[in-house]
Amino acid sequence: MKIRKELWFGFALMAMIVAAALFMLISVERIERGHIGLLMLSLVVVAIMLGFPTAFTLMGMGMIFTWLAYDRDTQRTLDLMVQSAFKVMSNDVLISIPLFVFMGYLVERANLIEKLFRSIHLALARVPGALGVATLVTCAVFATATGIVGAVVTLMGLLALPAMLRSGYSVQLSAGTITAGGCLGILIPPSVLLIVYGATAGVSVVQLYAGAFFPGIMLAGLYIIYVILVAKIKPSMAPPLSAADRFVPLPALTQRITAPTGERHAVAGLLAALKGPRNQDVPTGYLLRQLGIVALPLVVFVFFSLFMYRTVTAPVIEDAPPAELVRSGDTGTSAPAPAGGLAEPPGADGVKEPPGADGVKEPPAADGVKEPPGTDGVKEPPGAEGVKEPPGAEAVKEPPGAAEAVREPPGAEAVKEPPGASAAPAPAGTGTTAAPAAARDAPRGFWISFGVGAAALAVFYALLSFARLEIFKMLLTSFFPLMILIMAVLGSIVFGLATPTEAAAVGALGGFLLAIAYRQLTLEVVKESVFLTAKTSAMVCWLFVGSAIFSAAFALLGGQELVERWVLSMNLSKTEFLILSQVIIFILGWPLEWTEIIVIFMPIFIPLLDNFGVDPLFFGLLVALNLQTAFLSPPVAMSAFYLKGVSPPHVTLNQIFLGMLPFMGIQIIAIVLLYIWPQIGLWLPQVLYGR
Incomplete structure (x- = not known):
């Protein structure tokens, strides 16, 4: 029914x-x-x-x-x-799609998500709604690494939904949290949606990735705040974890350290066991390894702080104008000219072509006086007489700077006077001279960041018990490898170290290495990943081909012109146009998926942006936020069907839909916030690329 x-x-x-x-x-x-x-x-x-x-x-x-x-x-x-x-x-950008998809399938099959969810929910055990918050964080990290909505929702439905229901969470909140968190991969880079939009709208994928970073974090943060508020206001919907769920078993050797004294602080206990009489039969190598893990955050913090300090205090070296420009008289400054002129004698050219040369060859020197022989300097000063007389020839032969003296008469005296010309020659093989600069003072922002990091590190070590040390070790083997892979891929793209295609290739290699490190790389895993990658990539490529043919036919029939006339006849303001377009996209998200909306309707919207002064990058961020409704809005909410396929029988589709509605409202709030403060999405592209 x-x-x-x-x-x-x-x-x-x-x-x-x-x-x-x-x-x-x-x-x-x-x-x-x-x-x-x-x-x-x-x-x-x-x-x-x-x-x-x-x-x-x-x-x-x-x-x-x-x-x-x-x-x-x-x-x-x-x-x-x-x-x-x-x-x-x-279009070369499309090459990155199969590589990113292949990376996602490899990471998915490395079975990291179970360890990731377990370690995060133990680390956040005392936060209200800990399981819901851990689910959202896990979905955000895993969706960023894979970008495959169906895979994330399915895996979290198998892993997090039973745990949340056992802990007393309501079905609606559990289902909404999993479906909304699984859709974060649509927006957070490296997102296939952004690649498809960039190729369709002609916008740089690199700038889209930089622009979508903070909106994605903002949306995930709004989801987390909602879950925490629900847990605080209605504890029956998200009860706190029991002591059994928060229990972290300690290794046998660690139990020997804590057994005699009951010491629970990790740093003090390890140091005491290392320097005191050890009758617990704890190997020294084990203690040193544990201390090394404990010291790892401090080492990373010191290394990163020193690197950032050297970066922000490095002197700014201002390059002088190229010597060739100075010799040719293109600059108005005379100070660097002698250095460049004396270091690399430009006078060789000046001897061959200068005004005096023509005057010596041709007997009618008077004509040379009447008509300028190639330089303005011959007209004004009485240098033309010097060309007639024999001394002029000697002047041409002597200093290489004479050619410059003929062009700019005062320059000849300038070459003779300053002694710094010979003292500061330009480096060989270069056309510029570097002006000396002193080291800069570290800005206030660096010291604020350093203080916050130092305070967080102090709190970490003050609260580091042996149980938290075990949780930290779990994070080291699940959370941080994924974060390193994500930051390597995104960092190389955003900071211009690699193109999206090159970064995607590095990400695919990283997925291979993760699967090898976790001993999950088998021939069957590779075959499945390759098959699914080919299937997904073929779907996207056929969509692009179909979209191109459809768009060409639509433009040929004059549909785009008719739509543009109709929209312009409404005399909309920029705000009204953006509201109208986002409402249309929101409604289209009910029956259609994001791929269909991008390839069919974006070619209709994009030509209208210039008429209203809308930045295509900013419009793309709004669309990316909005298109998550394609996975959260019935009747074609694909994430709901993914979750229903792996949920217990008593979880109905209507309950899943009801759970998704508050998160759809949060998406609308995020769109409004991005419109009111567009710098949320445009600040990073402006800083990195000067848009």
Whole structure:
């Protein structure tokens, strides 16, 4: 009965779309080609909702309507199809998609998520709603490493949902937390959605990644705040963990250290066992290894602080103008000119081509006086007489700077006077001289960050018990490897060290190394990862081809022009246009997936941005935040169906939908915050790339 209700909802939505298209055709005075394009768009949406493959639906509709637009000319229709497909598939950015997907599948099959969830929920055991918060953090980290929504929701449904239900969490909160957290990979880089949007809208994927970083963290933070508030206001929905759930078993050798004295502080206990009489038969090597793990945060903090201090206090070396420019008289400064001129004698060229040379060769020197021989300096000073007389020839032969003296008469005296010209020659092989600069003082921000880090480190060591040491060791083997992989991939992209494709290749290699380190890399794992990567990549590539053909047909029919005229006739402001576009995308997220919205509707929205002064990068961030509704809004909330497939029988689909509704509201709040303060998304691209 429930499925029938959902089907009725879908059929009703399709009927509304068809009715709107027919009403448009009936109500207009004259049917234009653009109206045929809008009819094609509505038919595509209905066909996709009926279950037809998106890519082939786009290609089929595009070719049929192109054939009609070309007056049934098959040759021109096939030419347009081939050109559109070739243009899309020659985009180098798309190469990064299979590499990122392959990295995600390898990380997924390394079985890190169980260790990751266990270590994070133990580390956050005393936080209200600890299991919900740990679920969101695990989803954010794992979704960032994989970017595969279905895999994250499915694995967390198998792992976190039973644990949350056993601890007394409500079904709605548990389901909403897992589905919302699993969708974070859509927004947080490295996101395939951002690659697809960048290729569709012509926006730099690197800048999109930098811009989506803080909005993704903001959205995850809003989710966590909501779970904590629910746990504080309604403890029955998210009760605290019991003592048994918070218990951390200690290794046998560690128990020998704590047994005689009951010492629970890790640093004091290890030092006491190392220097005192050890009758507990604890090997010295074990103690040293534990102390090494304890000292690891301090070593990392000191190394990072020294590196940042040297970076922020390094002197700024200002380069002088190139010597070639100074010799040619392109700069107005005379101080660096002698250094460059004397170090590399430019006068060789000046002897061959200077004004005096022509004057010596040609007997009628008077003509040389009347007409300038190539320099302005011959007109004004009486240097032309020097060209006639023999001493002028000697002047040409003597100093190499004479050519410059002829061009700029005062420069000759300047070359003779300052002694610094010979004392500061330019380095060989370079055209610039570096001005000396003193070391800078460290800015206040560095000292504030250093103080906060030192305080956090002091708190860490003050509270480091043996149980927390075991949790820290679990994090070292689950959380930090993933974070290192993520930061290596994202850092190399954002800071310009590698292109997205190169960084994706490094990420795929990192996935291999993680699978090897955790002894999960088998031939079967590689075969499954390659097969799923090929399947996903082929789907995305076919979508791009179908989108290109459909967009070409839509533009050929004049649909884009008709939409643009209609939108501009409404006299919308920038704010009204953004609200209208986001509402349309939000509604489209009900029946369609994000891939279909990007490839079908973004080519319609993007040309309108210039008319309203909207930055395509900022619009892309709003769309990325909004498109998570495609996985959280019924009736096509794919994450709900992923979770339903692995949840216990008593968890119904309606309960999952109800649990997702508060998180959809949080997404709307995040969109509003990003619009009010666009620097949340634009600050990092402006700092890194000067947008």
